[in-house]
Amino acid sequence: EPEVTQTPSHQVTQMGQEVILRCVPISNHLYFYWYRQILGQKVEFLVSFYNNEISEKSEIFDDQFSVERPDGSNFTLKIRSTKLEDSAMYFCASSEGWEGGTYNEQFFGPGTRLTVL
């Protein structure tokens, strides 16, 4: 069964460093998402991406964050200068898109745990 994959599973970085989190969505999916989950808290939406551009972003997704689909298979989240409060589990999700007036199911990857020291 197709699945969303994410690498690395755990990333440790120093405050102020740049990190890139990588995701490979399911191959025929058209909509891509990043969510994050701070330990013990709820899953929060960061950004959605469609047709090679950001379609929606939350207030969390500030200028320090960027997303890219560099080669038609990978979907990346870059944090330019990490802060302590960026420590969280980051989930990538993808869906087939829009059908019959509703968005299709989002499939989530296993997540990347980012630890900022």
Add this chain to the structure above:
Amino acid sequence: QQQVKQSPQSLIVQKGGISIINCAYENTAFDYFPWYQQFPGKGPALLIAIRPDVSEKKEGRFTISFNKSAKQFSLHIMDSQPGDSATYFCAARNDGGSQGNLIFGKGTKLSVKP
């Protein structure tokens, strides 16, 4: 207005018992209400979902009850099994006004004792 409030935070149920998790929302524009199940080390996986035009949806041992006037919905797990032990998230989505992004509750950690 974008919040989804979930309770309880944790739940312990005996095998064979009924697990009930509740969620409440404020935004009446939400039109899709899924429940996600998450096992340790895995991402959330869609369990069951409902739209506001029905009051109940059942899939096997899992039932969503939806009360539109009260802006509440709940997940019932009948005949709970140890394999159901996981974290459950309710969520909501406004398909008419967003790009499909989900608003999640804080999660409920369910433990089913043998």
